[in-house]
Amino acid sequence: MATSSYYVPDSSYFPIVASFGLIGMAAGGGGMMNHMSSGGVGYAFPHLVFLVGTLLLAFVLFNWFSKVVVESRAGMYSPQMDKSFRWGMSWFIFSEVMFFAAFFGVLLYVRQWAGPWLDGQGDKGSSHMLWPSFDYAWPMFNNPDPSLPGPKGVIDPWHIPLLNTVLLMSSSVTLTIAHHALRAMHRGRTIFWLGVTVVLGAVFVYYQILEYIEAYTELGLTLESGIYGSTFFMLTGFHGVHVTIGAFILFIMWIRICKGHFTPEQHFGFEAAAWYWHFVDMVWVGLFLFVYIM
Template identity: 50%
Template sequence: MSHAAEPSRYFVPTPSFWPLVGSGALLLLAFGAVLTMNSVANGAWVLLAGFLVLLTMLVGWFGRVITESEAHLYNLQVDRSFRLAMAWFIFSEVMFFAAFFGALFYVRVLAVPDLASPAQALLWDGFANTWPTAGPAAKELFTPMHAWGLPAINTALLLSSGVTITWAHWGLIEGKRTHLVAGLALTVLLGLVFLSVQWVEYQEAYDHMNLKLTSGVYGSTFFMLTGFHGFHVTLGAIMLMVILARAIKGHFTPERHFAFKAVAWYWHFVDVVWLILFVVIYWL
């Protein structure tokens, strides 16, 4: 869309009921989670209803935004608002993972050496300052997950997906929609393969390595960090599927395609987080 064809005023959407639907979904999710964790009858159904209502809200609300965008109701000022919102969203995700990385740093650099110090010998005599460890009160042995196996394969997969989505972006800018669609499709495929390999890794950890979420401080930090990252990969793959469907329908132009850029930013963020995870969780 050319600058001359842009709306002269900032677009203000009409009142929407989707925020109310989203609030209802969050209420159902909260109640469902509490009921399920306390083994209350039908709690799982309430939780499922929350997810279904949330999915309905996402499809309806984002579908409305897509319709407005394709109707050329957004000008450059709206585009800047979207960019700022996405930047703050990714920053919030950075802080989310920073909290877990901070917890891991505290455990490895401060807590474990302190528990193994002579000052704590009366409480934890014989506890050694080694990592990985389940902690001084651990009773079950486990085998830590090594870097040069499935994690290394997943690293290669995510790095490759960063290349394919960049190729897709290049195809969009150059007006080569075949490259755009192919690059997006390959990125989605690589993301799904990553999740499949992670599932196999978790099965290996539980069935053969006795490494579980309950395996002390190492198990909890390992599964919290890698599990939340897997959740973000799942979310990113879903967003990429939506962008792929839109690209196939002919959406986006070389000049105006922020929805594509937003998802690409998010995917690159997921890549960077995994590289840090690979180093501090698997390698060091």
């Protein structure tokens, strides 16, 4: 039975360790992306810095969330604490919405305004001041700057992207079935359908890896292939990371359900994971429409 008082956790070193882990991941990742093998502190071994940062963050997440599970199972959380968790998760997802909105905004700005302006179109058109022979046409196969060659082609949306769309949309359905089964206290059905959801997420990541291999080896579509390549990989790459994280979270929920955690009345950990997963699925719909098709 949850206590009636508001639970205030003890002071913890987890936030500061998580900050160092994120800094290491950002510094190491930036070093790897820019092919930096020497230089300032942290960039001499970017792969090692990224690995250490990742391990630090994984350590924090495992121990911090384990503590939350123990406290929840001990009945230390009141209804007010449950409300705080819900507000916290809501604001987190809102921040994620803004994160992806920024990248979708870049894509829209380049395609609808910046590109045509460079071609001399519109009120702010440059009249080809930079490249007299520039002829704007998305996805810019023929970049005017020879140092940034455009891709040879783009991913066919009606093969792997369409398959991945079916996979993610199906995973939302299976996750909803699992949620309803949990609320009806059908634990076996919950375990099955949640497991199916995790598998669908893993298959999505597998096919996205195949898509990236095709883009790099056959289409010349890389982070260095102009603005189309950079926006493509920023949007689909960050989404792939979110799918990977979401599938891992759902797997942890699957383990907890197998252990007998959660009740029809108290299962916000599961609900939070479901909110996150449905959000990731909706982002993919936007990607499929605005990156692959349009």
